[in-house]
Each structure stands twice: as C-alpha cells, then as structure tokens.
Amino acid sequence: MTKVAVSKMFNHSKIQISDETNYLKVFQHTDVGMITLRLDLENQVLKRKLRHALGISMPSVRQIEATTDALLAWMSPDELLYFCMKSEVVNRLNLVKETMTSYHSLSLDVSDARVVFSLEGGKVREVIAKLAPIDTAINSLELGEIRRTRLSQVTAAIWLTEENRATIICFRSVEKYLRDLLLISCKKGSEVGVC
C-alpha cells in the first residue's frame, strides 16, 4: 500500500459534536476553505503548472493528495476540489486563476457551500457503511481515496487518510440532517461489529 500523506489542516477548528452516548467521536470543522477547479484533467501541461503553483501533487482518479496545509481531491474527470485554511482562499484562488487563465477552466470559492465533518474511532468504516451504499472495507475504500456517494438521503464525499479517521463533506443546507444522522448512526448499543 502506498504511503498516504496526512494533512494537519483538519486538526484546527474542530468542534466535537458527539458525546459519551456515541461510540465514535464526531467533529464538525469550521474554517475550512474549499475551491472548486474545473479543467481538463487530461491536460498534463496545465496539471504541471497547477502542481507548481499550489505545491501539491495532482491526484489521479479517485485519489486525494495532501500536504501539511492543503488537500487536493479528484472529483470527476474535469473537477478537483482544493482544501486549505479558509483565510488562504482568496490568495490561492487568485493563484489558481492566474495559472489557469489561458485555458478553458473555472475556479470558484465553495467554502461556504459545503460543510465538513469527521469521524474518529475504531469503527468509522462501519458507521459509514450504515449510511452509504459502498464497500468501506480497506481494500475497496483505500486510504487516500475519496468516494463520492450518498449518506442516506444526501450526496456526500468521504475519505480516510489514516485508519480510524474519516472526513466527510456535504452541502451546507443539509448540515443539520447529516449531523443528526451521523450521531444516530454511532449511538452506543448499535455497534455492528463486522465489516
């Protein structure tokens, strides 16, 4: 298995929303900056330029790349999602725009359009499996792999950069729904015990 870089950025500004009735720790993250990048991911020249500008490797299909203060996720054949501290968004966005300016591309600040949760504990894969129709086993949802799917009734993206810790993003308007859902799904007494 390839070694996956772990970003420190999700260690800041996290608020625990679970309590002792939950068997996982559930956090909500604030201050996460997010930039959507739309571009032709077949374009190696542009990708190289972006890598230089942002100082982060370009993820291959379904991968997520990390540096200490940023993440870059593959979202679709023509979309990446860049995570950084929220205070950095304006700078980075300008940088990206500048880099991509002569190409057919689009970059937008979407920091407020999404919310970020994370789960910590021994059974994160199990709890995700309660909600998402995907195989969360390690050989299927590998470390450093991002999976876009649904959590019960809303779309979301999920990844683990280290075992026992999953990060989840969903749209802002359904923040409360997903928060309630995550907390219900890891209520003590509902452990499944397999995966």
Next chain:
Amino acid sequence: MLIFECPYCGVLADETDLAAGGEAHLKRFGPGSSDDEFEAYLFNRENPKGVHFERWRHINGCGKWFNAARCTVTMEVFGTYPAQTLEPPTEIMNNISVKRPGWKWKEFS
C-alpha cells in the same frame, strides 16, 4: 437492484448513486426536421425485450453521464462506456454477439 461500473470513476456504483436516463444514442431532430422525425426522436423510444443501450448518470458520484448495454430481461450488463460517443465500442458489441447471437438494436447489431 442494479450496479454499474462508472467508466469515469472506475467504481461499482449502486443504483441509488445513479439516475436512469433512458435510451442512449438518440439522434436529435431539431428545427427543420419533419413531424415524423421529431415524433420518433422524442417519443418512440426503443423498448426492446432483450439487449438495450441506455444512459445513466453517476449523480451522487462524479456527475457524469455514461451509457450501458444491458439485457432488459435478465439485467445482464454487457458493458459501460462514456456517453460522448456516437456508437457503442466494438468490444462491447462483440461481447453482446457472443452472449446474444443475432442481437440487433437500432442500426447496431
């Protein structure tokens, strides 16, 4: 409960991560076309009992449209491929020929 491989993400996507989009390889008839052509294009959809080519969108995933070749009786999937093409890949057509000799769908066979 169907499952398809998204040709963009490479994952097996559960039906609940997808949206069905009906007949693939539609040829659009716009202004200037005859009533016959327009009616056939918009309403008279292929509805075969057997091999069918259809569109799906990986709606909760990468958001991309892809095509699938599927049997409407057994649900067997002969292959999936990106929607940006005018005809199914030969490989998939050959696969169907092996499994459903004599098949025919619109101008393909």
Next chain:
Amino acid sequence: MKKYSAFAVAREALRDHLGWERAWCSPEPQKKYNVIIIGAGGHGLATAYYLGKNYGITNVAILEKGWLGGGNTGRNTTIIRSNYLQDPSAAIYEKARSLYENLSQDLNYNIMFSPRGVMMLAQTQHEIRGYERTAHANALQGVSTEFISPQKVKKLCPIINIDGPRYPVLGALWQPRGGTARHDAVAWGYARACSDMGMHIIQQCEVTGVNTIDGKVVGVETTKGAIACKKIGIVVAGHSGVLADMAGFRLPIESVALQALVSEPIKPCMDVVVMANTVHGYMSQSDKGEMVIGGGADGYNNYSQRGSFHHVEETVRALVETFPIISRLKMLRWWGGIVDMTGDRSPIISKTPVKNIFINCGWGTGGFKAIPGSGWAMAELIAKGEPGPLAEDFRVTRFREGQFIDESVAAGVAH
C-alpha cells in the same frame, strides 16, 4: 351458464359443490375469428365483453400467453377513482367507475367493488392548489369530489398522523365513491361472461407474429399455430412495444417495473384509500386485512416483474411517517409488474398504421380503475373502426401533434 347466487351456493352445498360448471371454457383455437383480442388482462377481456354486449360481435378469441388476469390486472393495488384533472381522463375514468358500480350485477360475479372513498393528501401549498383545481374541474366534469379539511381527513382515517412535523396534512382531495375492487374477480368475472357469450379464451397461447397483407391485418402466429382474423385488438400492457414491433409500427411506450407489497393481515383499522403523493406512497386495507401498499416505478426498461429495492424503502419510509402504527407491522410479500408508460403518462386507445389493428395500452401505473370504461371505448373503436367520444383524445397521433393529456400537472401521480 348457471347463475351465481346465495341460493345456488346453498343448493350446491348440499351436494358437495359437485354441480358447479367451469367458470370459462378452455377450447382449442379455431382457424379463424372475426376479432382477435391479444392479451387476457382486464382491458382485453372487457373489450371482448363489450364487443359482445354492445355490438353483438361474439366470434371473438382472446389470446393469452400465460394465465388470464396474470398480468398487471392480477398484481395491482386496485385503487379505483376518477378524480382526474383533464377532461378526457375524467370522462373515461368516470365512465369506468360508474360501470364498476353495477359490474357485479352486470356480470353476475361479485367483483367486490368497494366505494369506500379515496383521499389524496395535500401536504404542501402547491398540492393544495393542485387539488383545488382538480376539485373545480371535477365539478364541471360530473365527477363528485371535494377538498376536505385536515380534521375531516383525521375523522375518515384515524390512523393518519395529520400533524407530522415534516409534512403536516393540509387537506385532501376526497372522492367518496372511489375505492377498490377485487382485482382477480374483475378478470374472472369478465372471462366468465365472455365465455358465456361463446367467445374463446385461449390461455397459454402466445402471439409470436402478426400477419398483414397490403398494410392490412389477416391474422396472427401463435404458439398454438396460425389464426386468421379480420380485426385485432392489441391489449397487452407491458408488452405493447413487443407486439407493435411484430406488427411493424412503433409506440411511444416504455416498459418499466412498478412494485407493490402487502403487510400481514390485521384487524380492520383503515376504511378509506389514502394516497400521499408528496412522500410517494399509497395504502389501503384489503377485505382480508392486509395493508396494500404501492410505490414508485423504476426509471429503467425492464421486463422482469422484479423491481429495485430502494423504491420499496422510499415508499415504506414515507408511509411509516404518515401512518406511524404500521412501523411494527411486517411486510408479507412484495412483487412487481411491467407497466407501459407513454410520453405523457396517459393511455392510448387508437387506430394504428396497420389497417384493422387497434391498440389499447399505456395505462401504466393506473389502468385497473379504467378497465370497464376502456373496454367500452375499445369495443366501440374495434366495432366501428373509428373512435367514439371516449377514445378520440387518446389517439396515438397526439404526440406528433403536441396535444398531450398530462395528469401530472395537478401535483398528482397516476395510480
């Protein structure tokens, strides 16, 4: 034909019920018939029945590939209502409903039409407006409906949670003489009456080809051999596309699976039919006690009579929210049917490009309620060769003309 009555049952009881005749005959096909109806579902059988009853045409064969009534007629949730929005729909569904009122007597077969009332819940402002519009339209169409208050909803159906936090019930469109009927009995009753008129119902006889000469039909090929005829009525629901293909024309039809389920039987707790369209579910209680539940259709073409699980999940989820007491009931059985969906979700009763072939299809998710009316109109079309007033608007050319009959506009789904 021996008449059915309580007296007859009592008489037979004294001789161990040995005297009952066959409900319908199972003859071998003749070489030739005046009219062949393909498909012995409710619509096909009713067409044959009214051909005989209204037009005296009895040299008729009804060909069925499986067992009669085994298509969607035998697997639907039996809701009967006529509170449709558009005039042509209201006309044919109300014709059907009013024929249902006397169908048991007409057929001398108890089809258990149960006009217990159908309500369609309004759970958003938009739905209120849609149903108020329908109620107004119905008044002009001679269909008796009203828009009722949440309190009346609760009174008519005490097990509904009318003030659920998410979708409180804001009212309902109520058709007091809508209801249900015993679906199998409808097929059997018509079959018995057709057989009694001398028509031939030929089961296990699949039509495999349609023979035409000069654009005119002359007969069919079947698994029991070729049969000649002067006219054909194709009434095969989910298989309409397959038959049209044999006859050499195309239809604006796609076949998809629609699912239904029943709970284990419980003592009566619900005396009306409830449809909750915002949350996509509907439910009634059968005379045997099961809760009969229907839900959404798959989005993909399918001929397998099995659907995908998530529709059932969505339906049951919605109904548990609407009727909290059903959470601890158990699902007993769950099945699917292949429904024929047209471009505007309304049916087709029409001439076709082939002379003397007539088509009746596209009833999709909601044609059980239409069986008598559809048979009536289809019989007229076949007998006269031209559509009568009930069928006229349902011609297949409406798609090319752009004159749709769209019922989804009143916030409704068609069941």
Next chain:
Amino acid sequence: MSRRFSNKGRLIQADKPIKFHFNGVQFTGYQGDTLASALLANGKLLLGRSFKYHRPRGVVSSGPEEPNFLVNLGKDNFFEPNQRGTMTNIFEGLTATSQNHFPSLEFDFGEINSWLARFLPAGFYYKMFIHPRPFWKYIYEPLIRMSAGLGQAPKEKDGSTYEHFHAFYDVVVVGGGIAGLQTALVAGRSGIKVLLIEQHASWGGRAQIDEDEIDDAPVNSWVNKVLEELAAMQNVSLRTRMTGVGVYDHGYFLGYEQLSDHKANKDGPRHRLWKIRSQLIVCCTGAIERPVSFAGNDIPGVLLASAVRDYAINFGVSVGQKTVVITNNDDAYKTAIFLKESGLEVPVILDAREHGGGEAAARARAIGIRVENGKVISRVIGRKRVRGVNVCLSSGEGETIERIGCDTVAMSGGWSPVVHLWSHCGGKLEWNDESSMFCPDKSRPPTNENGESFVETVGAASGNTQFNEIVKEATELGLSIGRKFGGKQIRSDVPKVKQHVEKPVEPLWFTPRRAKRKLRNKTFLDFQNDVKISDVELAAREGFESVEHLKRYTTLGMATDQGKLSNINGLAVLANALDSPISKVGTTTFRPPYTPVSMGSIAGSARDSVFQPVRMSPIHSWHVEHDAVFEPVGFWRRPFCFAKKGETIEQVVNREILQTRSSVGILDASTLGKLIVSGPDAGKFLDLVYTNVMSNLAIGKCRYGLMCSENGFLIDDGVVARIDENTFLCHTTTGGAERIHSHMEEWLQTEWWDLQVFVQNITEQYAQIAVVGPNSRKLLNKLGGTDISKEALGFMEWTDASLGGFQTRIFRISFSGELSFEISVHASVGLDFWNALLDAGSEYGVMPYGTEALHVMRAEKGFIMIGDETDGTIIPQDLNLNWAISKKKNDFIGKRAHERIFMRNPDRWKLVGLETLDGTVLPDGSYAVGAGRNRNGQKHTIGRVTSTYFSPTLNRGIAMGLVENGPDRVGEVIKFEKISGEIVEATIVDPVFYDKSGSKQNV
C-alpha cells in the same frame, strides 16, 4: 398433557427461569425457550384460531413456517401483531395474547363459520352477495370486513429504532446447519470474505437433533469446534437471529437481523436491515417438513414429526404422553424412537408405504414400537385436543380398521427444500420424482450482472437429505468457491459421518389414497387460511387450472407462512384433480421476503429529525427565532410569512406587503438557484438553453430568460447576469437549481459535448437577500461603501460591491415592481448581513416578508411564477412571452416542438388578468365555463385561474388566468364556476395590475 423432561433440553438454561404472560395468565419458562415451547411445557395446546373458520388450533411446527400460533406481542409502543410463537424467545415480562377470536380463545363465536363451512367453500363470496346491490356496501362488505385480519392493529407510534447496514462479501452463506457451517468453513479457510447467517438463535440446524456423529464426535461438539474455527477467521462474519429474506438482481441480498426482540431491555436498534452485495449466495437453508393430509389434521396436538422431536430434544418438552406417528419416510421414525426411549408411549407408527421403512423401522420395532405398513389415519378424533385416531388402509377409501387412543399425532409427509432464495431472482426448479421434491434446477440458476449464476444451494436445500452426501456437497462447494474468488489453495477433508440406510420416501398427497369426500372436506392443506382438499378440487372443477389461479381462488399459500407447509401438498392435489403430473402444474412464484420483515426496518433510521433532509438557508435560524411560518418547497423550508402574536395569516401577509410597498422589506432569497456557466462556448450554449438570446448580453447587465424542455414546455425562468466574457450567472427558481443544473449537464454531456462549457452549481455558497421598496436605496446607503445610485447601478445591472463592510454582489432586479436590490454575500456571513440590513432599516420600519407576500406582489405586477402559471403543459407563447422567444436563432431546446400543430393553434388559452365584478377573490383553481357541453357531456370550459390573491395594495381581489383568446377579449366578463355550482363573474383585464409603466422599479 405435555410436560417438561427432567433433563430440560439442549437449548434451555434450567437455572434461569423466566416469567411471562399469555392471555393474562402468568407462566414460567426458561431462558432459551420459545413462547411455543414454554407454553407447551405448561400444558397449553390450544394457542390460536384459524382465519376463516375460527377453528381451534395448536402449534404445528417449531420454526418460521408456523401458520397457527401467531400472537399479539407486547404492549403500547412495543405492541406487535402476528408474531410467530415458534420464533419468539421468551424474556422476563413478555406479554402475549392469542388472536382472531371473540370473546375468548377457548370460546369463540367465530367458530360458527366452521359449522357453516359447507356453505363457505373456496371463492363463495364471488358467487354471493350480488343482490340486492345496496346490501353489498351496507351489509355484506361490513360483515366480510369484520372478519378480516388476524392480529390487532397497533395503536401507538413505534417505540423502537431501526437501522440499515451496507455490506459486501464474496460469499454469503445462508443457514447455519451442517451444510452452511461446512461450506462457510471450507470457503473461509481460503481467506475470501464470507458472511454466515442463521435465522435461529443457535447454530447447527437439524443435524444435532437428527444425526449421531460427525468426525467421530457428537454433532454438537463438531458444531462448536467449527464455530470456534470460524470465529477466529478475520475474513468471516457470523450472525445469528439473522434471516436471509430476499435475493435481487445483480447480487443484491437482504438480511434481516433481529437484535432485541428476544430481550427485555429494548435499548439500541430493534432490527438491522443488511443490504448486501455478494458475488455468490449459498443457500444452506435446509428443508421444511410437509404435513400429511388426513381428516382432522388441524386439530391441536397434530404436529410435524420433526417439531415434536425439536420440542423434545431442544426444549425438553413432550407435546403429549401418547404419540401416534404417521409417515411416508424414514426420518419420522427418529421422533418415535426418541419419545419411546424417553419413556413416553408411542402406540403405533403408521407408515403409509406398503413396504415400510428401512433401518429406522427395524430399530423402532427393536425397542418395542408397533409399526404398521400401508396404513394411515383416516381421521383424528377430538376438537380442541387430539383424543385418538382412526386407522385405515393407505390404499383404501378410509374404512376404519382400528381406533387408537392418543393425545398427539406426529406427521411427516416428506420434506420440501427451502428454495425460496434460489427462486427469488429467477432460479428454476425441477420436480424430482424419487425424492418427491421440487429441487433447484442447477442448469437454470439465477444470473447476475455478468450473466453468471450467483446463487447456489447445498444440503437439504438442494434436495439432499443424506447426511454423507450433504457434507460432501458442502466441502466440494466450499473448495470451489475459494478457488473461484481467488482464495488460497487449501485442503479440506470431507467430515466422516455415519449414514443410515433409508428407504425412499413415497408420495402421500392425501390419506387414504381414495379418501371419501366427507374426509376430504375435513382435510386441511393451508392451516391459517383454512383451505381444504375439497376447495382445491372445487377450483379445478371450475377451471382454475393454473396453479396461480388456484392460489388466488382458494387463497392457498397466501397466508403469513406463504404456503411453506401447504403449497406442495396443494399443488399435488391440483395435479391429481387435473390428472396431470406435478412437474407440469409447477409452483407459484416465490417472492421476497422469505419471512415477514418489519416495516420499521425497511424505513431504517429515517424517522423524526432524519426522516428526510430539511434544507435550510443560512438565515434559517433567524426565521425560526422570529416565528416564521414555514412552507416546504422541495426539501427546503422557506418562511411563508412572519407571524406576530394575535395576527391572522392574512393580516400578516397584508402587513408585509404594505410595509414593503410603502417603505422597505427584505426577503431571504437564498434558495434561488445560482448556476455559473463558463467557458468559451458559454454564450452559444445558453442561446440553446434559453428561448431568448443570451450571448449578446453585455458584461455587467442582467436579462430575464426562459427555458423550455425539448417538448416545448416552459420549465424554468430567471435572471441571467453576465459576469465576464466567458462567464454567466444563471438564476433559477428554488426548485430549479438541481433540476436545471442536471438539465444543462445532460445536454452538455450527451448532445453538445464538443462545446467548451463548465456548469457549476453555487447556490449554497451564497446567502441572497432582496431589499425591496421605495426606501431600499436609502437603507443600503446607510450601510454605505458603494455608489448605488440609478446612474451608477441602473435597473437590470449588477456590480460587485462592498456594503457596510460586507463583500457583496448587487443585482438590480425586481420581482415586486418596486425599487429593489438583490444582494448576495457568502453564506457564512449571510445572517450577519441580514442583521445589518435590519439594523440599518429600522428607521424605515424594515421587516422581513415571506413567500406569500412575494407571490402577491409579483401577481400585482403580472409576473408569472413557474409552478403557478405553468404546470408542465404551458408554452411561453401561452403567457404572452413571445418577446422572450428569439426569432433569430436557428435552434434552441423546445423550438422544434413549438412548431407542432397544436402548439401553433391560435385558440390556446392565453394569460390575462382577471377582476371579479364585486372585488372578491376568485376561487383558486376555478374554471371559466362557456356555453354547452363537450362530446363527453362535460361542461365546456374556456379558461382557468392560475393565481388569485387579495391585493392589499389595490384592496381587492386580483387574479391571473389562462383564457381562450384571452388577450383579444380584454373587457369581456366571463363566468367562473365554484364547486358548489355558484357563478362568479370576472372581467378580463391586463395582467399588470400595479404600476403598469414600471416607473417604480426603474428609479
């Protein structure tokens, strides 16, 4: 009388007594007991009433196939009807009541039906209750319905919770008998991912009861050893109390896990529904014993032979003291032998086979049991309890040769493999004459997405009843599975077992073979639904020859056990009546679920706060605190209005409108869709998507646009702003954001994929607030930071600006006809900005308004609303929006559709304004009537109301509507008909009621 053996039974924990209530009486059982075993141990045999005839019934089986012993279980929020007593483990405090009787189980008025049975044959209701017609509704149907149902309907909301779980396996092995354990063990050793499930609380299946040894040890210890090895495997999961309930296309499998039904403590989820994808499903589901059809076979005390044995061995319960065994196979001898060896009486074994049984028969005789070959029961004596049997010749008509006293009958008519899961997804069956079973036809298996077989069967489920063959089949399959799914090469030996030599089963469809009609009238096939042999014969006589017709006519197999006991016997009787082979008659369709599944588990955790997502705007919390009355719009909640104490809704709406029109109001418009369309071809693309031209829109400007479907109908509208050369911002309706985004993606990806365009939905990134009213500019100027004068920011222009320190984008667009600014800010500061506006506007009395005020104000201006003026059947031309349909463009989505004859029809109903003569509000949804009736006798209509409101601004009712040739008939009075038939007259007017010149918005 039944009683408990001193050694208690293998599943009983004798040191853990448990108290429970049945029909109000307290009983004691032990940990490990089922409700059935505990009541049997307490001497209770009459446990239920049948559905149709209310006949007294006792338990017949020991498993999920039980048709008779169903109870109402629990109380209040935990009440559940139709719970199988054979599958319910008792716990402290359990309460249950029997079902379907009045006034009591012992004395039930409904039993009158039983005496009238001859008048109530199969399908009697189709032939009766026809005349007189009104009687059906008022007398007959109520009578029929009164007798409907078994258990009571719950009264309360469910107190339990449920959840789902998605899981993926190489192999799911269903059934934890010998076949399942061995298959899972061998497959598991190869390292592939295996799930093994068992519906019962304990492992091992029948072999522990029926067999002697395996690998030279008692079966029990072998089972434990295997379980230990399985439990140690990381790649194998084991679950008990989990039933495989359904197999679906593409390897989808539903598992139903019951977590707390057996516990007094109801914490945690009650059920967990597993949604599994598996490459292979191996059904090791065993077989179910068939009853024997003889008169009186439904009397309490007649049980399946295997059940009698189960109760004795598993629970230490003897059903009776004196048991007659009737069988057509060797297996049932085990029951007799065990009972006899336990010191109970077995007066006789009646073996229907002329030549009797094999080794087992010899053993029985050796311990002194009388065995009679070629003899059967002609009828059972007794009513609420077996008192004896009449014995007759198997081949005869039923003349009694002998009466034998007994209190129990153990019957075995052979076994039926549990092939349900094999069949759910299309696996076919074949009739095996030798074993008299429908077995899986392995040449026609269900197939998955690759067209490959994905269900297997092993053991009794394959129709294999020989122990040695079962272990061999399981081992071989386990090995081949391991290979198939890329497991390690392993060696696993076939366990050594001893196989007794058995004589083959001989079919015994009813006894005696030429039973007289009188006997057949008393012989039950479907116990719950009271279907008798005579009913099946009647159906055949009446032409219900298809087994599916038979089922529906007689209700055979439609009860809660779904014919697990009755189906094969029933169709054999049908085959006999039709004189055709069983193989030709076939079975009815097997459908999920295998055993009933709670609705709660299907809904899963989706209830209360997570029933459905609620989408909230960034300002939602403020709305909640300020008494907003919410309205659902899709999953969004939008404030309908902001109520103050003591106001009616009408008063609130009027206040909000008057304030806005006279001074300033603000609206949370965040839910409106915002799509960025960007790229070199963006203008070209939008020209195809909108009916009007967008490509020539100047940067900094806004334009109202319409979108049609390819079928020509109006699907959405909104204002488009040009951001830069390559970028447009398209506003959609609230419901339109996702829908129109998808619409654009669909066209881009599947039709015009050569266009260089990206579409991004940024709706949620922003809070958008409309500041509306003559004082809106003043209010904004108070915030300061940007010149928003008419000169600097004209009508239909936008700008990026700083306002009161907020980074904003201001659009000068108006949906109310007033001077209006729609301002977007990042969602995270949306609430702050909202508050800033409220602060700054306090001197103008600023107040928020909701969607209703918005609707009224736009109607006053004659602006259309998607969903009100449109309903999916409306083209822009109907709404006089021709000005927004480009004549220049060669193509746009919907253009070709507009050319069709009906769309060009000049008589289409068109948009107009409507004013009642008396100033009242036109009834919503009402139609205008013309003269006469249409060809179907319906009143002729010439128009309808699309929006209708009381306008506080004009102090009268105003409406918009679609009217035949409407625009040409301005000034004409037309008639609208209320539901009551009352007529309301209205004048056709221009739809713009307020500020026709537009002078108010353009300042």
